[in-house]
Structures are given as structure tokens and as C-alpha cells.
Amino acid sequence: MIKITFPDASVREYEKGITGLEIAESISRRLAQDALAVSVNGETWDLTRPIENDSDVNILKWEDEQGKHAYWHSSAHLMAEALQMLYPGIKFGIGPAIENGFYYDVDPGEGVVIKEADFPLIEKKMMELIAAKEDIKRKNVTKDDALKMFSEKDENYKVELINELEDGTITTYTQGVFTDLCRGPHVPNTSYIRAVKILSSAGAYWRGDEKRPQLTRLYGITFPKKKMLDEYLVLLEEAKKRDHRKVGKELQLFTFSQTVGSGLPLWLPKGTQLRLKLEDFLKKIQLEFDYQQVMTPHIGHKQLYVKSGHYAKYGEDSFKPIKTPEEGEEFLLRPMNCPHHCEIYKAFPHSYKDLPLRLAEFGTVYRYEQSGELHGLTRVRGFTQDDAHIFCTPDQVKGEFLKVVDIIFIIFKALNFENFEAQISLRDPNDRDKYIGSDENWEKAERAIIEACEEKGLKTKIELGEAAFYGPKLDFMVKDALGRRWQLGTIQVDYNLPERFELEYTGADNQKHRPVMIHRAPFGSMERFVALLIEHTAGKFPLWLAPTQAVVLPVSEKFNDYAYNIVKELKKFDIRAEVDDRNEKVGRKIRDNELKRIPYLLIVGEKEAENEEVSVRKQGGEDKGIVKLHTFAENILHEQKEMMNAGRG
Numbered sequence: 001m002i003k004i005t006f007p008d009a010s011v012r013e014y015e016k017g018i019t020g021l022e023i024a025e026s027i028s029r030r031l032a033q034d035a036l037a038v039s040v041n042g043e044t045w046d047l048t049r050p051i052e053n054d055s056d057v058n059i060l061k062w063e064d065e066q067g068k069h070a071y072w073h074s075s076a077h078l079m080a081e082a083l084q085m086l087y088p089g090i091k092f093g094i095g096p097a098i099e100n101g102f103y104y105d106v107d108p109g110e111g112v113v114i115k116e117a118d119f120p121l122i123e124k125k126m127m128e129l130i131a132a133k134e135d136i137k138r139k140n141v142t143k144d145d146a147l148k149m150f151s152e153k154d155e156n157y158k159v160e161l162i163n164e165l166e167d168g169t170i171t172t173y174t175q176g177v178f179t180d181l182c183r184g185p186h187v188p189n190t191s192y193i194r195a196v197k198i199l200s201s202a203g204a205y206w207r208g209d210e211k212r213p214q215l216t217r218l219y220g221i222t223f224p225k226k227k228m229l230d231e232y233l234v235l236l237e238e239a240k241k242r243d244h245r246k247v248g249k250e251l252q253l254f255t256f257s258q259t260v261g262s263g264l265p266l267w268l269p270k271g272t273q274l275r276l277k278l279e280d281f282l283k284k285i286q287l288e289f290d291y292q293q294v295m296t297p298h299i300g301h302k303q304l305y306v307k308s309g310h311y312a313k314y315g316e317d318s319f320k321p322i323k324t325p326e327e328g329e330e331f332l333l334r335p336m337n338c339p340h341h342c343e344i345y346k347a348f349p350h351s352y353k354d355l356p357l358r359l360a361e362f363g364t365v366y367r368y369e370q371s372g373e374l375h376g377l378t379r380v381r382g383f384t385q386d387d388a389h390i391f392c393t394p395d396q397v398k399g400e401f402l403k404v405v406d407i408i409f410i411i412f413k414a415l416n417f418e419n420f421e422a423q424i425s426l427r428d429p430n431d432r433d434k435y436i437g438s439d440e441n442w443e444k445a446e447r448a449i450i451e452a453c454e455e456k457g458l459k460t461k462i463e464l465g466e467a468a469f470y471g472p473k474l475d476f477m478v479k480d481a482l483g484r485r486w487q488l489g490t491i492q493v494d495y496n497l498p499e500r501f502e503l504e505y506t507g508a509d510n511q512k513h514r515p516v517m518i519h520r521a522p523f524g525s526m527e528r529f530v531a532l533l534i535e536h537t538a539g540k541f542p543l544w545l546a547p548t549q550a551v552v553l554p555v556s557e558k559f560n561d562y563a564y565n566i567v568k569e570l571k572k573f574d575i576r577a578e579v580d581d582r583n584e585k586v587g588r589k590i591r592d593n594e595l596k597r598i599p600y601l602l603i604v605g606e607k608e609a610e611n612e613e614v615s616v617r618k619q620g621g622e623d624k625g626i627v628k629l630h631t632f633a634e635n636i637l638h639e640q641k642e643m644m645n646a647g648r649g
Contacts, residue, residue, distance in 0.1 A: 001013045002053060005055070016051075017050040019038075019049060020037070020046075020047040020048075020051070021035060021038075021048060023051075024047070024059045027059075034061045036070050037066060037070035038059055039056075039058040040055050040057055041056050044066045044185050045184075045185055046070075046136075046184055046185045046186055047188050068097075070186060071097075072097035072098070074190075075221075075222040076102035077136070077178065077186065078126050078196075079104055079198070080106070082122050082129060085125055086121065086125055087109070090112075091107040091109075091156065092107075092180070095180075101219060103218060103219045103220070105216070114218065123198055126196045129175075130190050133190060134175040135189045136175045136186045136190065137173065138173055139172050139173075139174065141170050142170070143170055146165075146170050147163070162181060171183060175190060193224075194223065195222060195225060195226040197220060199220055201218050201219070203216065204217040210372075239482055242539075243535065244376055244530070247535075248377070250595075250596075251596065251597065252269075253268060253270055253530075254268055254271040261381070262374055264381055264382050265527060270548070271547070273547040274547050275530060281414070286407075292357075292358060292359055292360065293361065296340035299331045300340060305335065308339040309470060309500065310338075310339065317335070317368055317369070318368060319333045319368050334365050334366065338517075341359050345389075346501060346503060349506070354505065356393075358389075358390045359388060362526070363385055364382055364384045365383060365385060366382050377530055377531040378528050384527065385526075386521050386523040387519075387521055389520075390517070390520065392515060398451060398452045401452040404518065404522075405452075407522055413646040414644050414645075414646055415533065415545075417478050419478070419479035420476055420479065421477050422458050423461055423463055428464055428465030436470055437471070446472045460474070470496045471496060473491060473493070476489040478532065480532060481537070482535075486528075488528075489524060490520070491520045493516065494516070494518065494519060503515055503517075533545075539597040540619060541599075542640075548577065549577060549600060550602055551580050552577060553601055553602065555605040557583065558606075559609055560581045562608070563579045563604055566602065570629075575637070580592075586603060594621075597619065599619050602632070611628075612628060613628055614626070614629055616632060
């Protein structure tokens with residue numbers, strides 16, 4: 001007999017070799033029906049895999065991330081099986097589960113193109129395989145057997161992957177006539193998958209290398225119920241309407257030019273206005289928290305980044321070094337701002353009395369993202385980080401960390417981001433070669449973050465292996481209006497760069513000590529943050545942030561002069577307004593400006609002009625009545641002040 005311990009700490013005894021599915025059945029029929037996978041001692045297993053020893057067990061369902069992952073991973077295999085039947089000779093790359101659904105990279109063969117028109121046929125075949133209720137079977141195989149199996153099938157992509165694996169770690173999964181190289185886990189059979197949709201296709205270079213073959217990446221999603229799929233498809237349609245690329249173009253916020261270069265956004269006047277407002281907002285908060293603004297060059301000597309470790313980490317993803325007329329001299333477009341700030345710190349001696357020293361910069365950095373990875377503002381080649389680095393003593397770390405959390409909360413409140421979670425990213429304990437610095441420093445840094453979060457009462461989840469190469473971090477994952485997760489604000493504790501740059505301060509003991517460095521970026525990058533903001537609000541920005549806060553609509557040309565005087569007057573209050581003086585009926589003007597997501601529409605005619613008043617209409621059609629112009633201005637100022645100060649206790 002073996003002892004099985006459940007999440008509630010209860011313990012049951014079972015026969016050795018019992019499976020997760022059998023355990024679920026012993027608890028309740030409903031649990032067995034809902035079960036998708038099982039967690040055994042923290043590792044996700046197939047429901048049908050025998051458990052041979054005393055173990056901590058948790059039955060995973062759709063609500064569990066790992067359960068959903070097993071479901072969508074199995075769905076990727078289901079799609080691959082359908083493709084194998086429909087496209088003889090097709091070759092397979094990788095097919096992982098992703099945050100929403102799954103994809104599979106495939107090589108359909110010379111001259112074969114999988115088109116959108118083919119998606120219904122693929123879906124039909126998948127449904128046939130679901131109806132067949134094919135068992136999904138796991139098998140341990142030797143490296144030699146795996147190489148033989150996939151070589152005979154001419155699966156060169158799989159052979160390449162197998163060659164990189166250690167013997168004794170290789171497993172395959174088989175369903176029907178389809179066998180795939182895979183770690184798993186998977187659901188027990190194909191009937192677990194109920195509702196199917198192929199979403200899109202795209203080109204993807206094999207292993208992300210532009211020099212390798214381009215494959216076809218097919219995206220899909222599945223659900224246990226058709227109703228869930230229908231709801232998701234409605235959500236997708238809403239997401240298309242909110243796509244920041246579409247809305248950004250409609251609102252004339254930014255553009256791209258192939259002549260300038262891919263992945264290099266051009267900010268238009270209204271987008272620049274919005275971005276500057278965000279920057280000014282954060283600058284004001286930073287002043288309150290005693291930050292000092294600095295400015296540094298967009299390039300740096302290559303050796304600067306070799307010294308920091310960034311060249312080893314980002315060298316492959318960086319633009320090639322810039323050679324100068326000086327023999328052997330090379331510069332890089334900076335991939336990070338941190339080394340520059342280290343050198344600022346190093347320029348003068350420091351005492352413990354000078355610390356913490358908080359340096360902030362809206363610094364633009366450059367990384368060569370592959371063309372297939374570029375996506376609007378969310379994935380670009382030049383982006384501006386709302387970067388700051390805090391140099392402090394070890395006993396100041398926790399306090400400084402908590403202050404940064406306070407800043408992030410102020411921002412989230414002002415922008416109405418109420419749905420977020422915090423993620424502590426630690427080292428991968430099984431692959432420490434990926435990281436720089438001593439074990440001692442890493443342990444100190446990880447402990448400081450965990451303790452600070454506990455003290456703040458911040459609900460967190462821990463992710464192993466997601467730390468930066470130089471230190472652990474706390475990331476804030478924001479959910480937008482459609483429930484999608486975006487990684488935004490980040491705080492990182494770093495004991496390593498101060499070592500590399502030999503940073504020092506004189507302590508109270510008159511001895512030299514190393515400062516601790518905290519990296520922080522509440523927005524993450526201005527580009528990505530604006531993209532999120534657009535999609536979260538559908539372009540209906542908070543009043544204080546809207547590029548145009550009010551538009552004046554004269555009912556006829558006779559009142560154009562009064563309309564322009566209103567704009568002139570509102571400027572004195574720092575209220576951003578414009579006039580729609582088109583020779584159109586006022587109803588048409590209202591409809592058109594509603595589509596521009598402008599917060600307030602001010603309608604003016606004879607009565608308003610005589611009394612220095614405006615007829616106020618709020619975005620969405622709410623009539624606010626007729627008020628004096630100065631009253632309107634004061635109301636606007638009060639409203640935006642309340643919004644901007646919402647996060648201050």
C-alpha cells in the first residue's frame with residue numbers, strides 16, 4: 001500500500017500502481033469526469049500513469065492552469081493527427097500549449113499551402129478522431145529507438161530535437177496512427193476534447209532562426225463545451241475591435257514606415273500627447289518618492305555590455321556592433337539602461353548617508369527582434385523603458401522594494417487596473433548556469449522579495465526559472481477588460497551588477513561595502529503599456545490621459561468664433577480641446593466624435609454664445625446640461641484630479 005496526501009492534508013491509502021484517474025473515481029464520479037491530469041509531488045502527470053510511491057497528489061481540472069495545459073497540449077496532437085491524414089508527407093516541428101489554446105509548426109511540403117479555407121476540413125477530421133475515442137498512450141523509448149522511428153518517417157525536425165536529448169529521458173505519445181515525440185502530459189483519450197476551432201495561420205522560422213526553413217504555424221483552441229467555445233469566439237471578435245493597431249490608426253496615435261524600418265514606431269501628435277502625459281504622471285510621482293532624473297546616450301562601448309553581462313545575454317538579439325574609424329573600437333545600440341546608471345553611480349564616491357540613491361530615466365533601448373516576432377507596439381525593435389535604478393544598503397532593500405510597490409499601486413488605481421496578480425520569479429534550481437552571481441547573493445535577493453511581499457500582504461505566485469539572469473524579480477500581471485493577461489510592472493533585486501561594476505559606498509564603520517541595486521519599471525515599456533491601455537479601454541482613455549479631452553461642436557458656422565474662443569479659454573486651464581467646424585448637421589458631428597472616443601462634447605449655439613455657456617454631452621450619450629464655461633473647466637479639473645489621486649491613501 002502507498003499513502004496519498006491531498007491538498008487539504010488528508011491522507012488515504014491505495015494499492016501501489018494506482019492511477020490519478022482511479023484516485024479521482026474513488027473520491028467522486030463528478031471529480032473523475034472533470035479530471036484532466038494529476039499533480040504528483042508537484043509534477044504534472046497523465047491521469048493513466050501509475051503512482052508507485054507515497055506521494056502528494058492533486059487532481060487537476062479545467063480550472064487549474066496545468067489541467068488546461070494538458071488539455072490543449074493533447075489538442076495540438078489531435079490537430080497534428082488530422083493534418084497527417086489530410087496532408088500525406090507533412091513534417092512536424094513543435095506543438096505546445098500556449099496561454100489560450102495551442103499551435104503546431106508544420107512543414108506541409110513543397111508547393112503545399114494550408115489556407116484558411118482548409119480550416120473547416122481540418123476541424124471536421126479532428127471531430128471524427130474525437131468520436132473515435134482514441135486512447136493516448138505514453139511510452140518510454142531509448143534514444144536509438146527514437147532516432148530510428150522518426151528517421152524512418154523522414155521527420156528531420158524531430159530527429160534534430162532527439163539528438164539534443166539525453167538517453168533515458170525520451171518519451172513518445174501515440175493516438176491512432178499518430179506518434180509524437182513528447183514529454184506530456186495528456187488527457188487519457190481524444191473524446192475528452194469536445195469543441196474545436198482552428199483560429200489562424202502564420203509563418204514561423206524553425207527554432208526562431210531566420211536562416212532556417214520557414215514553417216506554417218497553425219493556431220487552434222478547444223473547449224470541454226461548445227458554449228465555452230462560442231463565448232470565446234465572441235471575445236475574439238471584441239478583441240479584434242480593440243486591437244491597438246486598428247484603434248491606434250483610427251485615433252491617429254502612431255504609425256509605422258517600412259522606409260524608417262520595421263519595428264520602429266513613429267508617434268503622431270496625439271499619441272505623443274498621450275505618452276507625454278503618462279511620462280509626466282510618473283515623473284511627478286517619482287519626485288514625491290525622491291527620484292532624480294538622468295539622461296544617458298543611446299549607444300555605449302561594447303565593453304560596457306560585456307562587463308555587465310548583457311552582451312553575453314542579448315548579443316545575439318542585438319543590432320550588430322557599430323565600428324568606428326578607431327581600430328578595434330566598437331559601440332552597441334544599448335539593449336539595457338542599467339550599465340549607464342552604474343557608471344553614473346560610480347562617477348563620485350558615496351557614503352551610506354547618500355543612500356538610497358534613486359536614478360530614473362525614460363531610456364530608449366534597442367533589440368533586434370526577428371521580423372516574424374514584430375507585432376504593433378507590443379513587440380518592437382526600439383522601445384522606451386520607464387527605467388529606474390535604486391542603489392541602497394542591504395538593510396534598505398525591503399523598504400525600497402515596498403515603496404516601489406506603492407508607486408505601482410498608484411499607477412494602477414489612476415488607470416483603473418483593478419484585476420492583477422503578482423508573480424515572484426526565482427532561479428531555476430536545476431539550471432543555475434543560466435545566471436550570474438553567487439548562490440549567497442541570490443538567496444539574499446530571493447528572500448528579500450518574498451519577505452517584502454509577505455509584509456505588504458500581497459498575494460503572489462512563485463515561478464521557478466523565470467528570474468532575470470542577474471537577479472530575482474516581482475512582475476505584475478494585469479488582466480485587461482477581456483480577461484487577457486499582460487506582464488507590466490517589474491521590480492528586480494540585483495546583487496550582481498554592483499559586483500561587476502565594483503560599486504562601493506563607505507559604511508558607518510568607515511569600511512567599503514557593495515550597494516544593492518533595485519531595477520524597476522512600473523509601465524515596463526511605454527510602447528507595450530500604451531498598447532495595453534488602448535486594448536483595455538478600446539481607445540476610451542481616462543479623462544486625464546485622453547489626447548483630446550473635449551471637442552466643441554458649433555450648431556452652425558455663425559458660432560465658429562465662439563467655439564474657437566472656448567478652446568482658447570480651456571487652454572488656460574490646461575484642458576485639451578479642439579473645434580469641429582465642418583459644415584455638417586450637429587447630429588452627424590456628435591456621431592463622428594463619439595467614434596473618436598473624446599470624453600466630452602460641447603455643443604454651442606445662440607443661447608450658449610450669449611451667456612458664455614456650453615451644452616455638455618459626455619462620451620456614451622449622457623447629457624450633463626448647460627453650464628458656464630468656467631464651471632465646466634473647474635469640473636473637468638476636479639474630475640481628473642480625483643482619478644489621478646485615486647491610488648493615494
